[in-house]
Amino acid sequence: MTTDDRIIAIIAEQAMLEPGDVTLDASLADLGIDSLGLVECIFAIEEGFDITVPFNANDPSASAFDISSVGAIIAAVKQLQTDQAG
């Protein structure tokens, strides 16, 4: 699976949707994922990609990690993979 597919699978599992129903422009709220679900998604991404995601639930918008849409999350994960490689 590509990085995109793996992230979509993580989000789809959390949203209890089929991966095909998760579109890149959807926000997590659109998919019915609440704050707890978001924290679980980030945990699954960290475990799955062996990266550390900078995220504080007190102020998600202040985090460097963009969670505004599925596409934004994919881009942010790819950036972290590059930054944290090696």
Next chain:
Amino acid sequence: MARVVITGAGTINPIGGDVPSTFAAMREGRCGIGPLDIPDVERLAIQIGGQIKGYAETDHFNRQQIALYDRFTQFTLLAARQAVGQSGLKFSGALADQSGVIFGTSGGGLNTQDENYRAVYEEGKNRVHPFIVPKLMNNAAASHVSMEWNLRGPTFTVATACASSNHAMGQAFNMIRCGMTKVMVTGGSEAMLCFGGIKAWEGLRVMSKDGCRPFSATRNGMVQGEGAGVFVFEDYDHARARGADILCEVIGFAMTSDASDIVMPSKQGAARAIAGAVRDAGVPLDAVGYINAHGTGTAANDKTECAAVADVFGAHADKLMISSTKSMHGHLIGGTGAVELLACIMALRDGVIAPTIGYEEPDPECALDVVPNVARDAKIDVALSNAFAFGGLNAVIALRRFA
């Protein structure tokens, strides 16, 4: 119904090893939060906490006691020694038979669990010390206090996360009020600052890496602390008959459940508990001069708590003072309500309102008088202490100045 008063108080916490030093620290707005000194701290994303520095268990307890006393039990016994000592009570005969102990804790002997899981999993040991179970159990502290002072009545431990101590003290209050007993030793304790205890909290992503700034627009999460607060609650007539020094009166208690979300707080649940405690106390809303807030420093708690206070008190919400001493000692989780009750006692008895330190910038969603950064002199008649736990469980205590 019997009136209930407090005739003894004790504590050990990150800003003081007893009540006078804690009051002094609260008056000065001293911060007890700093870098954690625990094994494997370098593997934690959160490396600060309200840790009791310079604490050596061997200064207070012998080898046999340490084999049975987890850190949370040690803190409880040290605080209980001060509280019972101040009360001047000796427990024998009928008084001993009816006097009991109710404490709150969330993690109980978490350090004992952490150390022994390390031994069997990490170090591969196949044998643990024989007393691990009686050392780690959540009721260990209550049982040891009962044994130490011959308290033979109702004794148990309450675990409702961050509301544990307030729930415990509420039970003690009502037992005396309804005539079941004349004296209860109550409060709570927590010692969760070990690798596993912090790692678990870290996972929730609600912890601050740099400090606890309740109600400030710049707040970014909670900071854990450790310690204990213990009080002697006593029937007023009993206390008066023996000429006891009365610290303040306990006049009301209420508890509610949000029945909505396992971690997100609810304004309605908090408001019902606050209003319920004032109603139970039988005082008008505008008698309340000070609230020791739950004030964790998370985005969600502080704005929800301020909205609940505004809802309950209406225009009077702008006249009362509300501060969070967690800014100084951190969040003692199951022990937090007990240590925070001290700020209410200081307000009522000494006329000094503990500040919310670390306050940097107003938050329009927390637009109350949060006593920013500097303690204030004020004569207060009634004070409340709020506790709102994960699981949506809320418990609020009301105290009155004993003139």
